[in-house]
Amino acid sequence: MFGNRKLVAPLLAALLAFVPAAARADDPKVVLELFTSQGCSSCPSADAFLGELADTRDDVVALSFHVDYWNYLGWEDRFATAETTARQRTYAKELGIAYVYTPQLVIDGVRHVTGSDRDAVTSGIGKAKAREARRVPVDLESSAPGQLRVRIGNDESYWGAATILLVAIDRRHTTPVDAGENHGRMLVNYNVVRDFRPIGTWSGKAMMLELDPLTPGGRGEGSAVLVQEKGGRGRILGADIVWLDASADLADF
Numbered sequence: 241m242f243g244n245r246k247l248v249a250p251l252l253a254a255l256l257a258f259v260p261a262a263a264r265a266d267d268p269k270v271v272l273e274l275f276t277s278q279g280c281s282s283c284p285s286a287d288a289f290l291g292e293l294a295d296t297r298d299d300v301v302a303l304s305f306h307v308d309y310w311n312y313l314g315w316e317d318r319f320a321t322a323e324t325t326a327r328q329r330t331y332a333k334e335l336g337i338a339y340v341y342t343p344q345l346v347i348d349g350v351r352h353v354t355g356s357d358r359d360a361v362t363s364g365i366g367k368a369k370a371r372e373a374r375r376v377p378v379d380l381e382s383s384a385p386g387q388l389r390v391r392i393g394n395d396e397s398y399w400g401a402a403t404i405l406l407v408a409i410d411r412r413h414t415t416p417v418d419a420g421e422n423h424g425r426m427l428v429n430y431n432v433v434r435d436f437r438p439i440g441t442w443s444g445k446a447m448m449l450e451l452d453p454l455t456p457g458g459r460g461e462g463s464a465v466l467v468q469e470k471g472g473r474g475r476i477l478g479a480d481i482v483w484l485d486a487s488a489d490l491a492d493f
Contacts (some may be wrong), residue, residue: 274286290430297365308321339485409461416428
């Protein structure tokens with residue numbers, strides 16, 4: 241049936257050209273979670289690098305989680321939440337470290353590096369892409385005004401129950417800081433997480449969800465979806481991101 245390979249090869253290539261990129265198992269997105277604070281003097285360089293990665297690499301989902309434990313120094317980071325700090329502390333337990341710090345970058349939920357260490361971050365992304373662990377295809381799109389469509393692929397060999405997290409994000413915020421360690425600086429934060437919450441469970445079978453993008457707290461210029469083990473605190477199996485608002489910057493003056 242397939243004796244004529246000269247005909248089969250071009251036909252196969254043509255068919256693959258119509259497969260959406262997110263549906264290809266060899267095109268994973270690595271999730272970068274930067275735990276940061278506007279009250280931390282070591283964080284701006286990590287914030288800038290996260291923005292650079294978000295702008296230049298389509299193989300990452302870059303997220304900026306602002307923690308609240310720096311607020312006591314005189315500057316209150318209005319993007320910081322107790323929920324974000326709790327997420328970082330949960331990661332610390334899962335990763336076997338006795339403390340939390342900023343700027344900490346958690347990669348795919350399974351390893352951490354200092355977010356301002358460019359070599360360590362780049363190496364960590366490479367290791368995540370090279371690993372042989374399971375990846376599930378995730379495709380997130382804005383299907384219509386006011387709607388999101390999430391498609392998660394099939395893996396019949398998966399017997400777990402991974403949590404589906406919906407994350408609301410803003411593309412960029414510029415903030416003049418007049419107190420704390422960054423007093424007098426103009427800080428720029430990228431892909432700022434405004435809210436995150438579970439919206440379902442994936443157990444190995446292909447599924448599709450239709451969502452209101454304003455579901456997580458009613459905020460966010462964009463959304464990301466993470467499929468994550470251990471109730472949303474373990475290895476991230478797949479992810480995608482979509483922007484809903486073309487606005488490039490929000491200034492907080």
